Amino acid sequence: MYRTIICGIGMGSRETAIRLLRRAAALLDQGGSIVVLHVVENIPHRHLMDLPEQFETTAMADSERKLVLLCREFGVPATVEVRIGVAASMLVSAAKERSADLILLSSHVPDITDYVFSSIVEKVVRHARCSVLIDRRTDQPREDEALL
DSSP, rough: OEEEEEEEESSSBHHHHHHHHHHHHHHHEEEEEEEEEEEEEOTTTTTGGOOOOTTHHHHHHHHHHHHHHHHHHTTOOOEEEEEOOHHHHOOOOOOOOHOOOOEEEEOOOOHHHHHOOOHHHHHHHOOSSSSEEEOOOOOOGGGGGBBB
């Protein structure tokens, strides 16, 4: 169905990540590629927030390790990529760079910030040049099951 899929996995539940990976694998053309993308939001004023200098580097390495293990565990042949930046922009950029024909994301239960700032999903849908598939099942992550 699709030859290049960008599968955006955030800090949600393990179940959501597994569901997205399985869906990506099921939608992939033979010989196609899946890019699992996680974005560590950049914190421009981290020195004002008393965060260690290596916070972003550590977060990136930890996210990549967890996603590689998850893909391996479920036999999903994917390239894992972790970027620093604004999630919606990074997802759209990655899709454009790789000429992706699908971006796969999950939604969450909307809250007030989504109405004020708009959601990542909304921004991706608005700006992506390819199809966007939104998994609307909303697992409520338990504290002990957070993926990232």
